[in-house]
Amino acid sequence: MTPAVSILLPVRNEEQHLPATLRSLQRQTLGDWELIAVDDGSQDQTPKILAAAAATDDRIRLFRQPPQGLVAALNFGLDKCRAAFVARIDGDDIAHPQRLALQLAALQQDPTLTLVASRVRHFPRPQLQGGMHAYERWQNSHLQHADIMRDLYVESPFAHPSVMYRRQVILACGGYRDAGWAEDYDLWLRLALQGERFERLPQTLLYWRDRPERLTRTAENCTLEAFRACKAHYLRQDVLAATKQVTLWGAGQEGKAWRKALQKQQIEVGCWIDIDRNKIGQTIHHARVLSPDQYRAKDKILVTVGAKGARQLIRDWCRENRLLEGQDFLCVT
Amino acid sequence: MKDHYQPFLIGSQFRVLPPDCPVPQDDKINLLMERGAFGSGEHETTDSCLKCLEQLPLSGNEKILDLGSGTGILALAALRLGGGHVWCIDIDAGAVQTCRTNCRLNQLGPQVDHLCGTLDDLTTGDFDLVLANIYGDILLQVAKQLVEKTRSGGLLLLSGILWEYNFDVRQTYARLGCEVLENRMLSEFSTVLLKKT
The missing domain is CATH 3.90.550.10 (Spore Coat Polysaccharide Biosynthesis Protein SpsA; Chain A)
Known part of the structure; x- marks a missing residue:
């Protein structure tokens, strides 16, 4: 049986x-x-x-x-x-x-x-x-x-x-x-x-x-690195299929680690978004760091900010700017 | 501040009611309690503990330890069921005060000793019955001490044990020389009755 x-x-x-x-x-x-x-x-x-x-x-x-x-x-x-x-x-x-x-x-x-x-x-x-x-x-x-x-x-x-x-x-x-x-x-x-x-x-x-x-x-x-590699691998086949360039929200260590993981999938970072005044205006790996207000690009945004409460604030901002989750932006950390 | 609450039945034989409430005259054993509120899990595990306690033969000479006594409901119930003398220990000073008040309300004060602290602070031992309605992880931490405080042939009624700790608690106490007499699995908690061999 x-x-x-x-x-x-x-x-x-x-x-x-x-x-x-x-x-x-x-x-x-x-x-x-x-x-x-x-x-x-x-x-x-x-x-x-x-x-x-x-x-x-x-x-x-x-x-x-x-x-x-x-x-x-x-x-x-x-x-x-x-x-x-x-x-x-x-x-x-x-x-x-x-x-x-x-x-x-x-x-x-x-x-x-x-x-x-x-x-x-x-x-x-x-x-x-x-x-x-x-x-x-x-x-x-x-x-x-x-x-x-x-x-x-x-x-x-x-x-x-x-x-x-x-x-x-x-x-x-x-x-x-x-x-x-x-x-x-x-x-x-x-x-x-x-x-x-x-x-x-x-x-x-x-x-x-x-x-x-x-x-x-x-x-x-x-490891965190293995998890990022896994996510990048599947994003490449999912939301980021046919995508060559993205915006990363978060220009800190996590964002930079994400840039590396995406690079292995032949996806470049077009620009960064961050709220840290010390980072805004900098160029990191050939990409400008912008404040949310300065951001005008149309690339898909990957949110690499995992700080408590930050994800929801970013989600709110994206919605206010008529960006669709899963299509225009995605939280990945 | 006194809590206002409706009288409720608990265990098979008990009714808990506020001090200013008329006491019904029926076959239930009434326990006057300043605070009647339990969390849902606490109610379940206290109920289970009382049902187990009701089955134990108590002669009036027992030396009983109530570890994590809280409101004192187990100590009061054990005395009402015929137990001898209870040592109540709780780490929380507020709980000790409530327990003391509840003992007085039920005219059982002289049969109870109160201690604010841990097992380390308890100088007496050789208990005939140990009641401990506390979390499983604590029961694991104090297992050796608790068994040492119990006389050979004495009983340990352990409750408040979340499901996931049940096996570890039984195994740990068994390795310390206890025999499991009863294991009650509730919806989330469990109660274990052991005998120190």
């Missing part, structure tokens, strides 16, 4: 937290699932923990392979998933007991949806840094497809272990790719590019464990 949901768990050396993850899956109100656990060359007790769980719960299917990395493990596991719907989880996270039921219901009720995420909550929180608090708030504030799409290039919109998606769509899209940046953001952007629809459930259904050695912090493909 094909289960209703396949849970995709790539895992390596998670002996400490894996039992809690497994228990949270076994507590699901929806019991019709299979767990595809791909052990990617663990050297600790992870295989034993999984084998013991599989011995007493035939919904758990264990696959072992030599260490090949996350993308290979994800694609291998995706291939083993039998259900039409796949829920991701990592070996240190906790799923709310209604997670599978609610996400499955949402996807079944709306055939136009490809992916349903949920709100997430980091834990433990005492040592959680400000940036992660802000990211959690930002992510959780985007529920509807239009909101998610509007800020698609600001940050990766979904915690990977919080999503459930249609397996066939992901396979048809090429599955996971190792392109030198985060494999999940790469997938979301590819899906968006082909017009797939997303939604986030308002319930907090995934508890996202934070710890110093977390991949988001340590992996080379999760």
